[in-house]
Amino acid sequence: MPDDKINARRFPRSKPLEFLILLVVAVVVAAGVRTFLVQTFFIPSGSMEQTLLLNDKVLVNKAVYRFRDPHRGEIIVFEPPIGWGAGPSEQDYIKRVIGVGGDHVICCDPQKRITVNGHPLDETYLYPGDAPSDEEFDVTVPAGRLFVMGDHRSDSADSRAHMESDQGTIPVNRVAGRAFAIYWPTSRWRSLSVPATFSDLPGNG
Known part of the structure; x- marks a missing residue:
């Protein structure tokens, strides 16, 4: 056999x-x-409306920032700094990167626009009726840190709310990844690309 x-x-x-x-x-x-590599994340608040709605679920690329730092205009998930009043049990935050290390971010120019290094942002992604910011600020982002804001500016506790702590910026090493797509509900499937206004800024990779 x-x-x-x-x-x-x-x-x-x-x-x-x-x-x-x-x-x-x-x-x-x-x-x-x-x-x-990839993690799912659900949207716990309205701070990123209308780009991201409450209870949307997104895919987060956890590998991309091992090879480079976040770019302006990208939507990131990050662990909030202790100075933001968030303890270890707090949920991660999700915001849009407005300025990276070395950037000079100002609100606002005579046309009420936020400027980055003197270049105004055309923020078509903002929540309808929201101003770019109801608060004025003038920040130079420290190296290795990010200035972040929610798209629903009137309902977002972001860098503006923590100006006393490193100018409201967050360390790059607290970023978990980049949100790159909405996958749920299926009616809202779409990629989360960088808005065109950021492509006009120099040095955005």
């Missing part, structure tokens, strides 16, 4: 065991993807 048949009889395949092994492998792979 051929050896392969003898081996098959001595070591019969176990369907439950195969399924269990496949299940364990799938869980390990999924955990690895979640830890190192």
